[in-house]
Amino acid sequence: MTILDPESSATIDDWSAALAEQAASTGDLPATIEKASFRDFTAPTGATQTNDIDFILDIPVQLTVELGRTRIPIRNLLQLAQGSVVELDGLAGEPMDVLVNGCLIAQGEVVVVNDKFGIRLTDIITPAERIRKLNK
Numbered sequence: 001m002t003i004l005d006p007e008s009s010a011t012i013d014d015w016s017a018a019l020a021e022q023a024a025s026t027g028d029l030p031a032t033i034e035k036a037s038f039r040d041f042t043a044p045t046g047a048t049q050t051n052d053i054d055f056i057l058d059i060p061v062q063l064t065v066e067l068g069r070t071r072i073p074i075r076n077l078l079q080l081a082q083g084s085v086v087e088l089d090g091l092a093g094e095p096m097d098v099l100v101n102g103c104l105i106a107q108g109e110v111v112v113v114n115d116k117f118g119i120r121l122t123d124i125i126t127p128a129e130r131i132r133k134l135n136k
Contacts, residue, residue: 065108065119066090066097095122103130 068090
């Protein structure tokens with residue numbers, strides 16, 4: 001089978017023949033071109049699969065709980081001082097968004113445990129919903 005090279009009128013077979021001829025005369029390149037072989041990338045089974053996932057379990061990610069958002073002009077931003085109140089688009093009692101690296105993964109409600117804020121997850125986004133959002 002010969003395939004035309006879009007850059008010239010020569011065929012790929014002619015190109016291979018020229019490379020083989022050059023390699024034979026200079027000894028720089030192999031006289032034959034071998035087919036590349038690749039490792040099988042099928043999903044591992046059994047204990048190997050758990051070992052593969054262990055590789056990524058210690059990678060840190062940024063988890064953010066979003067109370068609300070707003071847009072304000074720079075003029076108003078520069079006028080903010082201690083005690084200023086900024087109105088957010090979130091409503092009181094509304095679930096907070098939980099984001100991992102900026103991607104929404106869940107919603108929850110704020111809780112206080114031992115004088116520290118936390119979040120109780122009430123709704124987790126399914127993988128199908130996450131994929132649907134990525135396709136938009």
